Amino acid sequence: MTHISILDPGASPLDYYGFELRRHREAAGLTQKQLGEIVNYTGSLVGQIETARRVPTPEFSERVDAALGTDGLLSRLVELVLRSQLPAWFQQVAALEVRATEICTFQMGMVHGLLQTEAYARATLGALDRTDLDDRTAVRLARQRIFQKDEPPVFWLILSEAALYQEIGGPAAMRGQLAHLLSFEDDPRINIQVLPFSAGAHAGLTGSFNLYHFTNDPDIVYTESYGSGHPTANPTTVKDCSLRYDHLRAAALSLRDSAELIRRVMEERYGEQGDAGRDPVA
Template identity: 85%
Template sequence: MVHIAALDPGASPLDYYGYELRRHREAAGLTQKQLGDIVNYTGSLVGLVETARRVPTVEFSERVDAALGTGGALSRLVGLVMRSQLPGWFQQVAELEARATEVCTFQMGMVHGLLQTREYARATLGALNRAGLDDRTAVRLARQRIFQKEEPPVFWMVVSEAALYQQIGGPETMRGQLAHLLDCEDDPQINIQVLPFTSGAHAGLTGSFNLYRFAGDPTIVYTEGYGSAHPTANPDTVKNCSLRYDHLRAAALSITDSAELIRHVMEERYGEPGDSVA
């Protein structure tokens, strides 16, 4: 076991979190096992988090804050920890998401990460590499906390109908993911439109992209490659992609009709919960 003196709180946000967790736990006079019993986690997990060998989740942080009476200190810190665990090339994008007043995304082949369920996110992240999959999944899901802010961003997603049929993670996972999209139907901050197969050639054939809009800063266009991010505020690129997005929204089904299509695909292709779908 790594001793507290060996953990440098200035080394990283994860190290700082572990240092603070141990400091608060010891101040409360609890062992790792005792704290684990209180918050319904194992003592070994508490130890792994304290020694910066495991990424804490939002739920873990909230439970420990309540148990140790920290006034929400760890819950405030966990967002920074999560962002620091993102791939270096993606960290700037997470910052854009966190600051934006409006996020507009066009997705060709899958649901955007901000609307993914745990099972769907796990399946996408584990397609080629399953190392550290639990931590990587938790980090992706933590980005969704932007919707819990006092002033959350307006989120628009135009998604190709193909993404509804691309069976990621199996029928149960897909049914849960589509059900989650339907749960967003009554949230005015989250707007989902499906671009149907019948739209034919469309303005997004070049690929997926995001637009981040801010209260006082220029709009950012973001595209992604394999292991690389390409954000730009170039006025010509922003103008071009904004026009493309307007055309995509016009070609897509309405929000209501999109929900009906999602519901149809969910029921017809992925069946009822527990059904065996060929």
């Protein structure tokens, strides 16, 4: 456990955040409990963040900035903290997400992390390892802040129909996740197409992949395997994956038909009535 008296602000972004939080709290003459009461968090959580044992969230940072009058300092620092908490092999990809003007992704088995709900993200991250699950979930969800930028990227998701039926987190979590996808129906910057079972053999059978497009830099393809990621700007690979994506987009349902399928699965498979009548071993 990190002791507050030896916390090194140069050790990591998380340590620096904790050091600054403690410094400004003490300058305001507040105890951890008092600050917690002001921002509607427990004093224990404030203490854990100050000692770099918990990862702060953007919401926590905004509330503390307002309470301590720190002019957005912690809200700026939290971006660095959250990125530093990603697996080392994924940090480069998170940086690509921030810089990209357009992200095109094909996903075979589950919803892409940039569109996951909290319940769905917790279920995917906790499938085999539940350590620090709250922090890891917060870090994943924080990546979605790229959609709040003044110029957010255009996001295209082609999702295999199988992902709609892969029950992750239980019926309620799936209802929430599919409803979340439907919430983007009228957003021209976030587009979701479903690749139906009826498409048969398709250009994405080799696996999920992402394409990142930039204003002045070469396109990048990203693929993933267990515990490692593989970004590449190799022109041949980019050309091949771009062609595959074009064919996947052509084989997928239209935006409107995709939304109708998502809505139908949400209601029939994960709806309130569907829960009561489903075979528990299905």
